[in-house]
Amino acid sequence: MTNIAIMASGNGSNFQAIIDAYNEKKLEVDKIILITNKKNCFAIKRAQQNNIKNYNFFLKDYPSKEEYEKDILKVLKEENIDYVILAGYMTMISNTLLSHYERKIINTHPSLLPSFKGKDAIQDALDYKVYLAGFTIHYVNIEMDAGEIIFQKEVRVYKDDTHDTLQKRIQEQEHIYYWQIINKVIKGEKI
Template identity: 65%
Template sequence: MINIAIFASGNGSNFQSIVDAYKNNKLLVRKIILVANKENINAIKIANQNKIKNYTFILKNYSSKVSYEEEILKVLEEEKIKYIFLAGYMMLISSVLLERYRNRIFNIHPSLLPSFKGKNAIEETLSYGTYLSGFTIHHVNQDVDSGKIIFQKQVRVYKNDTPEKLQFRIQKQEHKYYWKVINKIIRGDEE
C-alpha cells in the first residue's frame, strides 16, 4: 500500500469523494494527505473532519515558485508520497515537482481534452455550442492540460445549460470515477 497527496485550491468536492472511497476501504492506499494553496478552504475542513493530515502553502510567503515547491517537496518526501493527484488545484506545477514526480502527477479537468484547456473550460464549452462535454484525467506536464490522457467520460450539454448546471453534472461523474481511476493508476493499469 502506498501514500498519495491530493492538491486542492477550493471547495474540495473531488477531494471529498476520494476521502469517502478511502474511508470505505475502496481506495488502494495506506494514507492520503491534502496539500492546499489557500487558507480556509472547504477542502481543509473536509480533511480536518476526516482526520486527514493537511498542509497549506501560500505562494506569496515564498521568494519564488521554486522555493515554494521545494518546501512542498520536503513534506511529500517526509510523508513518503508516491503519487500526486490534483483536484481543483488552480496553480501550474513547475519543474521542481514535475522532475521529482515524473509521470506520477495527475489532474482532472472539466472538458474532453484536447478541447477547452485552462480554467474557463465550462464557459468555453457553452459559448462554443458543443453538444458534448465531460471530464478528462491526464498526466501533468509543463504545458496546461496537455499531458497524456488516461481517462475521459462524456457528459451531454443541453441548450438551456448554465455553467453551474453543466459543472454540477460533470462533477457528479468526476466524483463517481476519479477514485476508481486513481486505483487503476496505482495498480499500474492506466493504459
C-alpha cells in the same frame, strides 16, 4: 501499498469523493494527506472532519515558485508520498515537482481535452455551443492541461444548461470515476 497527496485550492468535492472511497476501503492506499494553497478553502474543513493531515503553502510567502515547490517537495518526501493527485488545485506545477514525480502527478480537468484548456473550460464549452462536454483525467506535464490522457468521460450539454448545471453534472461523473482511475493507475492496471 501507496501514499497519496491531494492538492486542492477550493471546495474539494473531488477530494471528498476520494476520502469517501478511501474510508469505504475502495481506494487502496495507506495514507492520504492534503496540500492546500488557499487559507480558507473548504477542502481544509473536509480534511479536518476526516482526520487527514493538511499542509498549507502560500506562493506569496516565497521569493519564487521554485522555493515554494521545494517546501512542498520536502513534505511529500517526509510523508513518503508516491502519487500527487490534483483536485481543483489552481496553480501550475513546475519542474521542481514534476522532475521528482514524473508520471505520478494526476489531474482531472472539466473538458474533453485537448479542447478547452484552462480555468474557464465549462463556460468555453457553453460559449462554443458544443453538444458534448465532459472531463479528462491526465498526467500533468509542464504545459497547462496538455499531459498524456489517461481517461475521458463525455457529458451531454443541453440547450438550457447554465455554467452551474453543466458543472454539477460533470462533477457528479468525476466523483464516480476519478478515484477509480487513480486506483487503476496506482495498481498498474489497464484503463
